Amino acid sequence: MAFRMIFNLRAQLPKYARGLATPSAKTVPAVLHLKTGQSFQGRSFGAERSVWGETVFSTSITSYTESMTDPSYRHQILVFTTPLIGNYGVPNNDAPTDDYDVGVYLESKGIQCAGVVVADVAERYSHYQAVESIGEWCKRSGIPGISDVDTRAITTLLRDQGTTLGRLAIGHEALGPAPAPADYWDPSLDNLVAEASTTEPYTLNPSGDVNIAVLDFGAKANILRSLIRRGARVTVYPWDFDFNSVRDEYDGLFLTNGPGDPKHAKAAIANVRTTLAEWGRPVFGICMGHQIIGLAAGLDAYRMMFGNRGHNQPVLALADSGSIRAGRVYVTSQNHQYALTLSDPFPEGWEPFFINCNDSSVEGIKSTEGSGKKVWGVQFHPESAGGPLDTIEMFTDFIQTCRDDKALREGTTGGVGDTLADVGFLAALTTMLHE
Numbered sequence: 001m002a003f004r005m006i007f008n009l010r011a012q013l014p015k016y017a018r019g020l021a022t023p024s025a026k027t028v029p030a031v032l033h034l035k036t037g038q039s040f041q042g043r044s045f046g047a048e049r050s051v052w053g054e055t056v057f058s059t060s061i062t063s064y065t066e067s068m069t070d071p072s073y074r075h076q077i078l079v080f081t082t083p084l085i086g087n088y089g090v091p092n093n094d095a096p097t098d099d100y101d102v103g104v105y106l107e108s109k110g111i112q113c114a115g116v117v118v119a120d121v122a123e124r125y126s127h128y129q130a131v132e133s134i135g136e137w138c139k140r141s142g143i144p145g146i147s148d149v150d151t152r153a154i155t156t157l158l159r160d161q162g163t164t165l166g167r168l169a170i171g172h173e174a175l176g177p178a179p180a181p182a183d184y185w186d187p188s189l190d191n192l193v194a195e196a197s198t199t200e201p202y203t204l205n206p207s208g209d210v211n212i213a214v215l216d217f218g219a220k221a222n223i224l225r226s227l228i229r230r231g232a233r234v235t236v237y238p239w240d241f242d243f244n245s246v247r248d249e250y251d252g253l254f255l256t257n258g259p260g261d262p263k264h265a266k267a268a269i270a271n272v273r274t275t276l277a278e279w280g281r282p283v284f285g286i287c288m289g290h291q292i293i294g295l296a297a298g299l300d301a302y303r304m305m306f307g308n309r310g311h312n313q314p315v316l317a318l319a320d321s322g323s324i325r326a327g328r329v330y331v332t333s334q335n336h337q338y339a340l341t342l343s344d345p346f347p348e349g350w351e352p353f354f355i356n357c358n359d360s361s362v363e364g365i366k367s368t369e370g371s372g373k374k375v376w377g378v379q380f381h382p383e384s385a386g387g388p389l390d391t392i393e394m395f396t397d398f399i400q401t402c403r404d405d406k407a408l409r410e411g412t413t414g415g416v417g418d419t420l421a422d423v424g425f426l427a428a429l430t431t432m433l434h435e
Helices: 002-022 064-066 134-141 151-161 170-175 192-197 221-228 266-278 288-297 395-408 416-434
Strands: 029-034 039-048 051-058 076-080 093-097 102-104 114-118 130-132 142-148 164-170 202-204 208-217 232-238 254-255 281-287 301-317 329-340 350-356 362-367 375-378
Touching: 002 130, 029 142, 029 170, 029 266, 039 134, 051 114, 051 232, 064 076, 064 362, 076 151, 102 221, 102 288, 114 288, 114 329, 130 134, 134 142, 142 164, 142 266, 151 164, 164 221, 202 221, 208 395, 221 232, 232 350, 254 395, 266 288, 281 288, 281 350, 288 301, 288 362, 288 375, 301 362, 350 375
Parallel strands: 051 076, 076 114, 114 142, 208 232, 208 254, 254 281, 281 375
Antiparallel strands: 029 039, 029 164, 039 142, 051 164, 093 102, 202 232, 301 329, 301 350, 350 362, 362 375
C-alpha cells in the first residue's frame, strides 16, 4: 500500500510542478493556422486579438525578451523551440541615455513580433529584475500568444516546408474555420525596413572621440550600445538617408540589422554603392546591413527556406581580420530569412569572410587587402543579446580602425595602430642615424 502511494505521488509531481508555472484561472481558446493547411489548437495568453504574419521558429534557449523586441522579427509569428518560456518574467525596459546605454534595456521600446507560440508559458515568474509576466507584457503591448501546443511538431513542419504564412486566431475567431489560402497576408512583399527604421536623425554619446554614422534598417539597441561603450559618437540616420551628402563629417559608417527582403531597400543599396566606390573610410554592416553591402558590391541575395534564428549557429572564418582568425569556428547569434549568394568568382575587390558550418550560406564578406578599402559585413550578430560573445571584439576592431584611420588623416596619435607605426618610424630613424 505504501509503495503504491509513493508511486502515485511521483506520477503526480510533474503535474504539480507544471501548475506552479502555469496556473489557468481563465481559458481563452487560440488556434495557429498555417497556410499549408495545418492547425494547432491551444490556450491564449497576452492580448485577445488575432493577427497575420510569417510563422518562423527560433532555437534560442534564453533571452526571449530580447528576441521579442528585436525589430528583425517584425510581422512574424515567433515559435520558440524551448519548451518553457516566461519563467524569469520581463524587466523594466527603461534605461538611461548616456555613454553607456541608449534609453532602453531590451532591444527596442516594445515587442516587435506579431505573436508568440510556446509549448508552456510561465505565468508565475522569478527574477530579481522582473516587473511583470510575459502574459501581462504581451497583453499590455497588444500582442497575442498561444500556449499548450506541440511546438516540436510546428518546428518540424517549418523546417521541412520552410517559413509559412500563418494566422493566430484568438477567442471567438478561434472557433471558426481556417482562413482560405488567398486570405493570408505576406509581409515580405512590403518594405519592412521603412517601417522599422527611425524617421528622424538623432545622436548618442556626443562626447565620443570618433564620429560614426549609422544607417538604421531596424537596429537592435545592443548594436548602438556596443558602439557608444567603445567611445564612439553615434549619429543614427533613416534607412534611405543619402550618407554621401555628409560622409566627410564621419570617421566610419555602420549599417544595422533589419526585417524583410533587402532588395526592397533600393535607395539604400544605391547610396551605399556610391559610398563604397568613392569613400575610403571604414564601413561595417550586420545582418541586413551586410546584405545591403553585398548587393551594393555586386552580389545577389536569395530567400532561405526557413532562415537561421537562434543563438547557436556555428560559422567558419575564411580570412584573418582584427580579432578574427581564419580556420576558427565561432558560435554566433542570428536572425535572418535572406542571405547573400555565394558566387565564383567573387566581385573584384571582395572575398568571403565567413561561411555557415550547417548550411554553407555566406556569413560574411570583406574587402580584399589589395582593394584599398576597409569594409566588413557579417550575417550574424557579434553583439548578441542574447547569445555567445565569440565575435564581440569585431566592434572593438571596427572602432579602433576608425581611430587609426582618423589619426592618419589628422597626423595625430589615435590608438594602438598609430603607436606601433610611431615605434616603426623611430626604429627606422635610429637605424639611419647609426649608419
